[in-house]
Amino acid sequence: MGFNPTSRRHYEIDEPELNLNPMMDLFGVLIPTMIMLSAAVEVSVINVVAPSIGGEPAPGTPPPKTDIPVNLTVTISDAGYTVTALGQVVAQLPLSERPIVCSRYRGTVPPPRSKNKDRPKCGEKEGQLKKTFLLYDNPALTAKVMDIKNEYPDERRVIVQPGPEVEYETIVDMLDAVRDVKSEKGGVKELFDEVVMSPGS
Amino acid sequence: MADDPFNTTTIDPGINNMPDPELFAEHPGHKRKHKKSKFENKKADISINSLLDVFSVLLVFLLKSYTNSTVTIKPSRDLTVPFSISQVDAEDSTCLTVTLKDIMLDDKPIITLENGKVAERDLSHGGMMIEPLLGSLQEEVQHQRRLEARNPKSAFKGIVTVISDRYVPSTVLMQIMYTAGLSEFSKFKFLLVKTER
Structure with a gap:
């Protein structure tokens, strides 16, 4: 049988259709789980120790330096x-009186608040606005x-x-x-x- | 004369006759193909590839922002945690949450504050020790010691993570640290919201 160029022109590639539904189901479970587990805000810590108040130090506490x-x-x-x-x-x-970006103090004034309480507060929507306070x-x-x-x-x-x-x-x-x-x-x-x-x- | 376009003698006289209907009749044994309606029995084929792409991006983003820290800040109207440029990660430990209204040990309210201060009746040791808190912390130490005895991997480290509201006065913090110090908690971690330098 001879080669028919017309058949090549009209040949349709029969693509195998992947069934993506199981993958969608998996994503549907994974994404809500990840949203629940992910922290809303990123946190960090500052390590602090309290001064010794007598008694035996807690286990693992390094001996106090004497040559400070x-x-x-x-x-x-x-x-x-x-x-x-x-x-x-x-x-x-x-x-000192300085301008400061309001993003960290929305709805309040920066410390010392006893000194800044009479000044206009940083607004809730004044994220990048700078205001002058005693700081x-x-x-x-x-x-x-x-x-x-x-x-x-x-x-x-x-x-x-x-x-x-x-x-x-x-x-x-x-x-x-x-x-x-x-x-x-x-x-x-x-x-x-x-x-x-x-x-x- | 042959070039005369108006010479009607050369035109087939039967040109305007009706065609024979038999010519269009269906052949015997031949089944007429019914043209299917455009929308009849057509399976709805929704392409979910784009949705899958969106989900993939979302999943990668969530995986990146996923933190395995068990210490988290629970949103509350009374708790506004200050920002810090510290990059030290939190670790699993006993949590003391301090607001202007109360002090909680691992989300369990221990003592209610009055105007952001510990009431005099709850204080001793010259106003430094919070008695209800001391009892709760000692119970927590005993609990952790029991866990340590059963599983040496969960050794008692004497660490307290303090999650405090930004407005809490230092007096309350000092009282908490003093009380925790009496209960064998000697190391404190101030939990803060990480921010850029």
Whole structure:
């Protein structure tokens, strides 16, 4: 039988049709499961230790260092930060008036709220808007502890003494300022990442 | 004359006669093909390939954002967790949730706060120890010790993850840490919402 070019022209490729229904069923189960298991927000932690209050230390607790030369202490009050090292006040960092992006403070004002409570709040929809508030001088604090770190590169401990009315958010912001800093090369330089919380005066 | 277009003598006189109907009759034994209706018995063939593509992308995205951390922040009107640039991941441990209204141990309410502070009647040790919390934490320690005795892999580490509202005063945090310290919990992890530097 001779080759018929017409049949080639009209030849239809019979594609095998895959049955995708089982796969769809699998996806239908997997996706709701993953949505339920996935965290709504990404979380991180800051490790903190409390000062020893007598009695035997908990198992696994390293023995306290006896040769701490610096005793870097940051006291937080509604007036600002006081940085103490080697038993001496090395810096007083008062509040400073600066603009800040509202995205972190929607519906409220940034700390210290006792000082900013009379100012207009950041709106719920003012994500990228900048407003001026009285703020803790975290950049200056970072610069100061960097100086101390350069002088005592092996020291890692910082003692935090918040005042009684200081809010948790203030403590966290302060810890972010002293724990590490972004280096010029793009990496992260550790500063004082061993945090000890101590009751303030 | 042959070129005369009006010469009607050359035209077949039977040209306008009706054709013989027999010519169109069906041959015996021949079954007429019924043209099927356009929509008759046509199986609906929905292409789900595009949907499958969407699902694949969605699944990859969810797998990427999936975290195996058991410590999560449960959304609540009273709990606004501060942001932090810390990149340290959370680990499974006892959770203390602190809001201006109450303190919860692993989602179980332990004590109700009054105006964001622990009531005087619940305090001892010079206003530093929260008595109801101490009892609950000690029970938790005993429970974890029992688990440790049965399964050495689940060793008691003395870690408490603190999930606190941004407005909670440091006094309450100190009281919690002091109380936890008395209950053999010596390490604390402040759980925060991770943000970019």
